[in-house]
Amino acid sequence: MNTLIKMVASVSILAFAPTQVLAQEDTLTEAPSPNGSVKLSGDVMAVKVIADDTGAERTELVKPDLIVPGDRLVFGTDYANEGAEAVTDFVVTNPLPSAVRLASDADAGLTVSVDDGASWGMLSSLSITEDDGSVRSATHADVTHVRWTIASIAPGASGRLEYPAIIR
Amino acid sequence: MNTHTIIRHLAIGSAVALCAIASPAFADGVDAGTLIENTATATFDAGDGPQTIESNTVVVRVDELLDVTVTSLDAGAIGATPGEAVLTFEVTNTGNGPEAFTLTPNTAVAGNDFEVLVESIAVDTNGNGVYDPGVDEILTAPQALEPLAADEAVTVFVIVTVPDSVTDGQQTNVELIAEAATGTGAPGDTFAGQGVDGGDAIVGTTGASATATGAIQVGLTSVDLTKSASIVDPFGGESAVPGSIVTFTIVAEVSGSGSVSDLVVADIIPDGTTYVTGSLALDGNPLTDAAGDDAGEASDADGIAVDLGSVSAPATQSISFNVTID
Structure with a gap:
């Protein structure tokens, strides 16, 4: 942990130079892996329906140049074990940005939380207690976090984790 | 890839709090300009105890619809x-x-x-x-x-x-x-x-x-007044002689599609005749001669007046009163 790089100044990027945060720029530069063994790299793509000359529609992953409420995004995280040792108990936790909701066609087996990470499970097993005390089943819009657990990553192995989201 | 990089390395532990963006109005879609920021965190064991690392933060801005x-x-x-x-x-x-x-x-x-x-x-x-x-x-x-x-x-x-x-x-x-x-x-x-x-x-x-x-x-509204008279003489005939009673009838017809307000129908008592007290009537219903107690008032000196107020077209109202020939 003593090699952890702390660049707290990054907060001020938003505050003082907002033009640097353009929607057109997906940010793929990797975070240096603190221990040199595992690397996490996040990215985001927009899902656009594109009609070809014949009028047939297909979906395509495009850079999120232009996104508005209702649009679909795919958040991805690439991981790679670049060390010489196997990595175990690998758990990736991803809080959902508050401006999006989990898409309803997300993997039903995905482990999610609807209470800011306090409890976890498949969405179908979770419930929400309303202010008036009534309890209802949790929906995709209630999801606050998603989580993936990988028991072991062999040296040199890598993979990708994704979740689809809709802009609220 | 066109990268304009935002790398946000922050002390682990504060990541969750930093992901919280200012709560936008979700009523009808997030506000334009809202920044959507996503960061994943991984914990794992590489043989020397649990470790935590964080991904870069991806940022997209919601455009204006x-x-x-x-x-x-x-x-x-x-x-x-x-x-x-x-x-x-x-x-x-x-x-x-x-x-x-x-x-x-x-x-x-x-x-x-x-x-x-x-x-x-x-x-x-x-x-x-x-x-x-x-x-x-x-x-x-x-x-x-x-x-x-x-x-x-x-x-x-x-x-x-x-x-x-x-x-x-x-x-x-x-x-x-x-x-x-x-x-x-x-x-x-x-x-x-x-x-x-x-x-x-x-x-x-x-x-x-x-x-x-x-x-x-x-909605144009017009008011037409039609006055007619009938006479009954003391001898059962219809001659205009002293003592004959003349019944005047004024029909107020409000036509068109709007309404009129403050409609007052007034008439004078002709020279050489005398108003028959208590003879004023609206649509056959008697009105008093006194002012203020109902829509009508009547006197020999001032004639008759009936305040019909606000009348919506189409409507027809009939006012009658009697005089005797002096």
Whole structure:
């Protein structure tokens, strides 16, 4: 942990130079892996329906140049074990940005939380207690976090984790 | 890949808190300019105990959706007579960012029986839903609303003049067109860099333009009075001789499609005759001669008067009274 790089100044990027945060720029530069063994790299793509000359529609992953409420995004995280040792108990936790909701066609087996990470499970097993005390089943819009657990990553192995989201 | 990198390395543990963005209005889509930031965190064991690492943060900004609706707030056609008439509309910014809208009235709608003249467009400044001259702000040309926040609605009045040449029952429609000041077009058309915070603006499903129609129906009302007399002489005949009783009947006919207010029917007692006390009647029902206790009053000196008040057309009312020939 003593090699952890702390660049707290990054907060001020938003505050003082907002033009640097353009929607057109997906940010793929990797975070240096603190221990040199595992690397996490996040990215985001927009899902656009594109009609070809014949009028047939297909979906395509495009850079999120232009996104508005209702649009679909795919958040991805690439991981790679670049060390010489196997990595175990690998758990990736991803809080959902508050401006999006989990898409309803997300993997039903995905482990999610609807209470800011306090409890976890498949969405179908979770419930929400309303202010008036009534309890209802949790929906995709209630999801606050998603989580993936990988028991072991062999040296040199890598993979990708994704979740689809809709802009609220 | 076109990378303009934002790397945000922060002390682990504060990551969750930093992901929380200012809570935008979710009522009708997140606000334009909202930053969507996503960061994943991984914990694992590489043989020497649990470790935590964090991914880079990806940031996308929500662009501005240009959408607008206009609705007529009038319940059907408003009744009008030659002169001023006021049509009421509501303009709503259904986009997700602050946007100004230009307003254009159109009086030349196909099928109109006549055309009105637009005097002005006013904003319901005091929010009471009724046009208050001198209070509600009159928009000056080009008529543009101050920017409305996302989901904000404003009531707008179109003040028109109905020409003198109209006839009863004629109708006309007035359209109010609201267009996003940034621009209009087909859904999906974009205006690069013209959205909130330098983001793009994109035309939404409404085409960033909306039209509503208000209707005016001319309600002209006329009042016709028809007076007739019948005579009964003391001998059972119909001669006008001293002592004969003359019954005057005044039929007030209110025609057209509007209404009249403060309708008072009055008549004098002819020279050489004397009012028969207690003979005044409205639609066959007796009225007293005294003033103030009912709609009628009558006296030999001042004649008769019946206050019919407000009468909606069509209506017919009959007033009768008797005199004796001196």
